[in-house]
Amino acid sequence: MIDFEKLKHVFPFFQELSSEDVFEFLQHTRVLKLKAGEVFLEQGSRKSNIYFVKEGLIRSYFVNEKGEEITNRLRYENQAMSCYEIDLLNEPSRFNLQALEPTELIVMEVKTMRQIVHGNAKWEAGLRFFTNSSLVQALAVVDDFILLSPEQRYLKFVKEHPELLNRVPNKYIANVLGITPVSLSRIRKRITTKKQ
């Protein structure tokens, strides 16, 4: 009855929840299947969802005045992409969301999540864990920008997400590290020649 195959992809997000809890949670979600390249949220949208990546890889990107795309986040299996600011600030999204591979997302509206969680201590705890984790992670990224050089940030990225190197174009990784693709190419060369 319960699709444990689905369940296990949601567990990493919430702590201290039983299979039944997670199953109930999934009742309020829908699955979004995407082809590689598909844009599933456009700049200016006001849909405030949380996307859990079950399978595949997505990016968030910004289009500047020159029409250039700048990728600011990458999310893959067992990670979540949320558009909190849409709901919290009541502002439309500044970013587009796109699948980079055939991708399966578990989607839940922020409003729905709030309703489900409301008044249920277990869910409150689960959601709090999830949000706190996201916050700690975001602050750690800020600290990396302050404390590390671009080269050090790249080395850290390689160490933490080695599997992404073969899945994501370098230009997106460069953007996420706050540098240009050309500069990343030079950094990579510098590193390989250093090792000799």
Next chain:
Amino acid sequence: MIDFEKLKHVFPFFQELSSEDVFEFLQHTRVLKLKAGEVFLEQGSRKSNIYFVKEGLIRSYFVNEKGEEITNRLRYENQAMSCYEIDLLNEPSRFNLQALEPTELIVMEVKTMRQIVHGNAKWEAGLRFFTNSSLVQALAVVDDFILLSPEQRYLKFVKEHPELLNRVPNKYIANVLGITPVSLSRIRKRITTKKQ
């Protein structure tokens, strides 16, 4: 009976709470009065508190291998500094916290906060608002590092925190922007000569 003078400093953090709610909240806090320069949390500490700045100005800073201090956050009136990672990751603090002016903080242990909030829908909502705001803010800072040049980040800082320019040494501001004090000095010169 109720010290409304104290209350109003906590309201910005939580939404939809009555004076009575906030008063009850404050029952579980203590006030920390600091002199300028006082370090009130040391690198390696495991005390997981949330600090609400009632009056004054504090910084978080990291001491690297060379013994240099690098400031990564500044917080002033009606802002909060939290050490979530201590609690969440169960790791000691990587940073020191220091008052830069005579400062008054409202301090609450993370554990205590969790107990108070537990099972109280109103508090849940208030805390959720607070955490979500912190998260959105942290992600916005990340986006600034990706989308803006150091000069643009400085101009944004000036616009958003004009009052800090006369309260904080430039070297701390430079660190927070991810650049060196020397570089900030040049940026400032560049800007003033541009305006002519």
Next chain:
DNA sequence: AACCGACATTAACAAAAGATAATTACTGCT
């Protein structure tokens, strides 16, 4: 007033990054 210490600015040089364009490599497609 003279001195001290901390901070800001400036200078000089090296290193790195941005911008642009050319070349090379890769991938998918027919």
Next chain:
DNA sequence: AGCAGTAATTATCTTTTGTTAATGTCGGTT
């Protein structure tokens, strides 16, 4: 296999930043 489009690398040049050290500035102290 050949072609087209995209990505990565390389080259060149400009701009910016880091580094170190010297100089200037300011506030507080005795």
